[in-house]
Amino acid sequence: MPTMNNIQIFHSYKNSVSLYWNSDTHEYRIIRDNQIWFESGPFVIHFNQTYYSSAPEQEIMPMLPLYLIEQYQKIGNDVIFGLFNKLSLRWSYINTTNNFIWETSFKIFQEQSIILFEQYFPVDLNGMSQGNVRDTFKYVSTAFPRFKVSFNETDQYLIDQLGHFTFLDAWDLNMRGIGLKNVFNGGLYSGNPLLLYNLTKLDSNIILSSLTNFMTNFQTRSPSLNYHLSCGLHGRIHQIEQSFSLTTILLASQSKQGINQIINLWGKLMLQYYGKEHVKEQKDFHNDFYVSKLGYYTDTGAYYWYNKEANLTYEQTFIKLKEYHLKEHIPIQYYELDSYWYYKQNNNTGEHGGIKLYEPRPDVFPNGIEILQREILKTPLIVHHKYYSTDNLYQNKYQFLNGSDGKVSLPLEQIFFNKIFSQIKQWGVEILIQDWLSSVYEDMPDSSWDIHTAREYHLHLAEGSKQAGIKLIYCMPLIPDIIETLENTQVHYMRVSDDYSENINQWNIGRVSIITWAIGIIPFKDTFWTTSIQPQSPYGNFTEPNVQLNALIALMSLGMNNRDTETNFIDKFSIHRIIRIFIKECMSLIRER
Incomplete structure (x- = not known):
């Protein structure tokens, strides 16, 4: 030198x-x-x-x-x-x-x-x-x-x-x-x-x-x-x-x-x-149902997000939905259950508030999620999971850190995470969506006061899901959450778009996908309607102008090929066209290799 x-x-x-x-x-x-x-x-x-x-x-x-x-x-x-x-x-x-x-x-x-x-x-x-x-x-x-x-x-x-x-x-x-x-x-x-x-x-x-x-x-x-x-x-x-x-x-x-x-x-x-393997190098990558199969979502923007069929429970709505998919030969291979099914802070039944008890409410799934999966849907499940509330019912048995803002509570013991993942595995769950990640730092100042708490939250998620054999989707991550996945072998997927809720441009994920794919995570956009108009949807006069574009991005991003459309208003011709495109693209990739 x-x-x-x-x-x-x-x-x-x-x-x-x-x-x-x-x-x-x-x-x-x-x-x-x-x-x-x-x-x-x-x-x-x-x-x-x-x-x-x-x-x-x-x-x-x-x-x-x-x-x-x-x-x-x-x-x-x-x-x-x-x-x-x-x-x-x-x-x-x-x-x-x-x-x-x-x-x-x-x-x-x-x-x-x-x-x-x-x-x-x-x-x-x-x-x-x-x-x-x-x-x-x-x-x-x-x-x-x-x-x-x-x-x-x-x-x-x-x-x-x-x-x-x-x-x-x-x-x-x-x-x-x-x-x-x-x-x-x-x-x-x-x-x-x-x-x-x-x-x-x-x-x-x-x-x-x-x-x-x-x-x-x-x-x-x-x-x-x-x-x-x-x-x-x-x-x-x-x-x-x-x-x-x-x-x-x-x-x-x-x-x-x-x-x-x-x-x-x-x-x-x-x-x-x-020492982490890129997801594309994993032996089951090409058999991953989330990458290779058609699914049905009920998250934000979906017709059935906090909006079931009139006079029916969510369980009965899913029965009707499954029957329709079978009748129309729409090969849905997994279903997502969003945040409407578990107990939330102050007994709130809407989207807001942290988890009070991570069990299905009887007014939503009266026979439980395990019966829904085993006897009705008969496919793998994806379930929503967010932060815990300061009034959660687990604190008498497990250690939690309650945020000074009164909103967010972080579990601090690995044994608690192990319990949650073991529980949902018995329900037939294969993937957990860890949503509202931004709330850990945005809504809980206490989590950022030391050098351990926030990182250990990710590590606990990693170990609990690994022991149960469950994969993770990260949703609403902040910048540190994205690169923290390098210490978490179970995060296979990340939603890199905004919610599909009156946001017609959330298909534009090309640039951010470059970064997430580089660190071994499959990026994807949120769900989409398969028709431009959904009568009596909970989103007012919203229409979808980019049905085919959304389908193409969902397909080519290697993320979830899922739909969130009302029964009787699924464009089955679009669905079958997507399936044909998917098969064609897969064959093309095989030939290239």
Whole structure:
């Protein structure tokens, strides 16, 4: 690694991306194609309700000095990424060579175009929180890496002129633009991964994303940090424990690696890092009924969502529905039961409120779900599951964390998850929809106060479903929930569209699907009507103008090929046309292979 004028230079594989570190100014630059793609902002940490910066004079708000008390280098070999050079920096809030409170490290790899940015905390740190409101997720309590982005109308840095491909807001499927100012805020709804690319040379690009601790490791343009692009602990964490660490990965493309190729490479490396198999490599992938069969949904937007046949129970409605499908030779191979069947907070019978008791109400399914599956539908079932309410009936036996907002309660014991999944397996359930994932962070501030609770919720879901042999669908995920699936082998599918409820554009899932598929998850759009008009539907005068387009997207996204139309108003000709297309496409894929 060459050195000149106190600047150390570290090159990654084939010099595709390089790090320039200035030990005098404590600044660094990321060089690509002989240009400064990223120029660093100061190192920052917030604890004891105080900001500390390596360059307080550059900040827009008062901060105390952060002192670099030690710098050292080493070489090593990572099992996944290979040989690396490592530059580590130890920081203290007092100007002494002892008692460092934060270590930041660059790892530059020789066999991959990768730089890792690592943060390590050798001691407990308290007083890190910057508030409990939802907007606090736009702040970070540690910033490494941190890259300058223009705030005013003048483009001062190359990053302001790069194209971006990333999540920009929840369910905003545009996902691309130029520069980050005025469009990218980060936090719960933006970034991670963030792809930046040369507008005139698409195979010159870089991906930046969290590599570890996804539920706490955020990307933001923090208002307290000059709106720089900053990676680190989100601003609602109250404290961290000794030996905690987090890592951000920067992956640069090689020649002829365009946007699709670099995203797929990023996903492959992430899967390798977590030892997770891509869903397409699993032995039962092509026999998965959810991918290969026709199904019937009753979720939001469906005719029978909280809307059964007049004077009938839901059980009787399903009997009528099954009879109609058999009569018309419509080969429905699975049915979905949405949230109308279980008990909710304050005994609410509508969609709102968390789970009070996860058992079928007798006014909905008087004979239970097991009888419905075994004697009436005779197909696999998919069932809806959301967050638990603070008045749930399980708290006398199992430990829960009740949110201070009074809405959301999180089960904390693995044994509870095991019970729920074992119970529904006996009912004939093969897939569980974990819906309202956004509520864990949006409606329960307490879940984000520490570094464990939110992540452990996902891990409990993973282990419980694995033991029971049940697959998971993630629905309404936030950005950290999406990449947290890398630690969950049971999440096979993810709904990447908005609800099908008077939203005629929710078929547009192409861009977001690139990211979810890269990390081994099957993306899909929500359900759709098979006719433009559904008489007496609960959605007023809503009509569906894109029946065939919806069918094609549902088919080609490899997600659920399902319908949600009223009995007697299913367009069976459209259904059979879809089946013919499906067979034709499958045969085409077989020939190509």
